[in-house]
Amino acid sequence: MAPSAGHITDLPAEVLHNVFAWLDPASVLTSARVSHLFRDLIVGNGTLWRDVYLLKMDTPAPVAGIEWEQETLDLVRLDTIFHSMITQDVDLSQLEFVAKTCIRILSRASHINSLENLYSGSSSANVAYLQSLFGDGITGMAFLQQSGLFEHIRSGKTWYRRGVNTPGEIRRKRQLSAKLHTLYGQPILNYGRTRSCKTHPYAVSRVYDIRGFTEDNRWGPWNSDGTVDWEKVEAINIVLGKNVKGRWPGGKIFDEVWDCPFGGAYRGAFVPKNEPDDDELDDLDKRDPYGVSGSWYRIVCFLDYSDFFHFNFTTRNVLDSVAMPPLHAGEATRLIIMEIKVVRIEPPGPDDHPSWPVVHYEGESRSLDDIFDDNANSDLRGTVRMTKGLDVRWTSVSVFDGQERWASEGVQVAGPKSARGVLGTWFDRDHDPHGPAGPTAFWKARDQEDPRRALREGVRIVRGDPSWVGHLLGDDEDEGEEVGVEGMMVFEDDIEEDLGSMEEGEMDGLLEDQEREVTDLAGRPGNGPPSS
Template sequence: MGHADGASKMLHLNLLPAEILHHIFAGLEPRDLGRLPRTCRFLHTFVKGNQKLCKDVYLNALDPPADAELDWEKEIHDYVRLSLLCTSSNVDEKTDELPFVYDTVNRLLKNASSTGEAQNEAGTHAASRNAAFLARAFREEPARLAFLCRSFIFERARSEVRPIRIPEKPKEAHQQSAKLHCLYGRPILNCGRTRSSRVYPYACSKVYDLRQYTPRTKWGPFMDDDTDRVDWEKVEAILIVLGSNIRSQNLTAKVFSNLWERPFVGSWAGSYVPAPNRGIQDLDLKDPYGVAGTWLRVVCFIDYNDFFGYNFPLDDQMPREVPRPALDVGEATRLIVMKIHVTDVQPPGEQDGKDLPVVHFEGISRSIDDSWDENANSDLRAVKGTVRLTKEGEVRWTTFSIFSGHARWRSEGIQIGGVGSARGVVGHWFDTDYDPHGPCGPSAYFKVSDRAPNPKGDDQQISFHDFLPIMDFEADLGSDEDDEDFVVGEWGEDEEDEEMDVENDREALAQDLAALASADAEIIDMLLNGHHVIGE
């Protein structure tokens, strides 16, 4: 009898030392840890306020953050709450939770760090458990519609606002939802499952409306108040327009699908992983942004007659607070390789964020699809620009494209995810003299390798080696598991849609790049001087 009583006592958790209990409970999933305090008073007391236990559970599920002084109990609580919220059967009724979702997603990405693995074959895009969790949380369409599709663009597409008026001041909910969509990274092109729910025409309306380009916005994706705060609805519109064109042009190389098809990939600071054997110059050691290397740029534009007619219609008396009509006239797409290096590092200016310096760069660019001479195939000093922080801590890129020794085009953009993110830079391009008649349009660029031109001048060229990271045109758009849930709702490929006949363009571009890989000097020269067009 005494032996039985002793065995019974040994089965009670409350008789175990605290160290052993900690070791047992540290292996729980975050949601299970949340259930534990509800079992009995003893476990409630043991778990509540136990920061060390919450920290260990957090680190088992998520990335180790740079900040070691987090409120670990709150982090675990919010992690579980976000997961339950996004998978709720009535998540569409919980749109008022947007501020919580916005704060938690931003915090998880701010605290993201590399797992030591890569998400692409080149090894330049770090994997993150935080980003992977967010991708799972927003895998189902109802969660995306509830929190990522609440901006003014989506309101227009859903015809929720009558009469249509642009808010005098940007609504916080619009901005929060738009930023979440930008961090999500995979452009959502439909707010429903029919042709009429396409978002692209309304995004085009915002991107090509010259009234959005003012001295107070620096003609970039900033608020119209001269504060340099990011206008995330502008960034969202750019992503939608570029994403639609990337899709319609069948740009299916892994260099695109790795970033434009996978949720939350590269949307956190430091997610670009530099090559360990890259050539490092003295100035690179002072550059916190990781500027030096080869970048792939995507630029879109509409025919100038369409652009002018849209912005300057006859008898135009449209009030500024009324958005211009939806725009769907077809665009041209250009792909440009930029190879840049650091030329100077200066202290931040009065209007800059003070935490990091201003980095100046120069380099060369070449179009890989068309002879857009004034922007891509110019002289060997074809690109220059700066990178700096804004006062709110965002990374602002300014570039100039040179033609015959003079700056012809300018761009202003924001690096999504922060310093050193693999997601890259998104913004506007426009005339360097701010021509009030345009043209202007959307642009994005992201780093594909660490190959940079030698500042001493003996490597001022773009060779076929610089194209190798972008020469896979056999990849599918996203993984098989992504396709199941994403294609219909977001890309709008419902039964009414006609198939877009761009096979000839895709095959021609693939042939050009395959020929480039053969390293035949004449073929390389032919391609670099623009003998392929991605048409409208």
């Protein structure tokens, strides 16, 4: 008679460990409830939970101090929240846990070429996990829409009392939601069950409100205590993302920043294709922890100054506790390339993180799409430093004929060397209380990438696709002259013919003509102050 098969509980502990290590986290948690033996093998076994976590997620660096069991159980809870709410109302009481856990997952993302990451099909298993989690489009979107901007929309009021005395817990949750939305990257431009409400006018109102530019916040996206004002950064991202989609639909260099959920939103995500050896770097670049030297794309948006002035100074006695109404006004957008180089490195100051240096850089900025703008090209200098809250702060000053003219403040989203780049504000160097001021962003170009050629490849005309018209006309598409698809196809043919025959240096003029023609169609102003 053949011997009876042994029971799984008869297996050695080492074998059971290997079995459990190949299960998904939820199954491991369930197994701990099967028997006392399994429970003793699983609960409190940090080595096992580490193996289970790393099968699914990136290998974080450094790994010291991580509570592997708690981190894995948080993944189970996160999955449960998202999957159980697909058919139920979203439980917004979970916002703080969801936001903090997702932010922590991104902070531990990496692209280490480990076995664990090879299964994800992404350069980061953590990013791939979050993309899948938020892919249902219902639960995830709800957690991204809890900032003050979305509360203003939901209120249905033109003049919205935002409340300077809002309880700290509510402010904290608003900031967490805004930060998560910013890390998500792809701005939510249409809101509501029917997606009929545009977020852009509300974001424009917040970004260009001159009351938001003060000495306390350094005229940038900061709070008075030096922490990041993520609600301001969220609004900046919406404004820039909408304008980029409107002017350069389908442009690869922009889609990588504004159209890839969580893409590059982690420390060290930017890695050159051909990373130089240490002996090829000068001493300053070796010591620079921020990856400053190189080519950077930059976007600058601004209102026609008459619109800016009318919005900010014709309405009197608006309380600080009241948000300005949504602003439906056209903006000009400029694309700039910055070539910068580290020139010196200094110890941190009293307001900086003590473990990170202050890096000074110099260089130049050149407009890629407006060769006739006197403000388009300038010398550039600035600093990069780490705040006490471990946020990377960028400052820059544009110099014309030896005179400082425009300045900017920004935060590098997701930390040093992230591929998401910097979001912030530009303003008058002397902090003129009458402005102008507006949003800006810059992100590093890939090594050996010709920025002008990348821009040309980004200007794709989708032949016969009516959505292309919608991208260009944006929120005001029903306010200007109606344009038929047939008429737009003629316009496309003209552009394609020009693209096929133009010389190397003609792209700037073509882009300017394209912007002017679309501006005429939409009835938008096209003039504005600075572009660097």
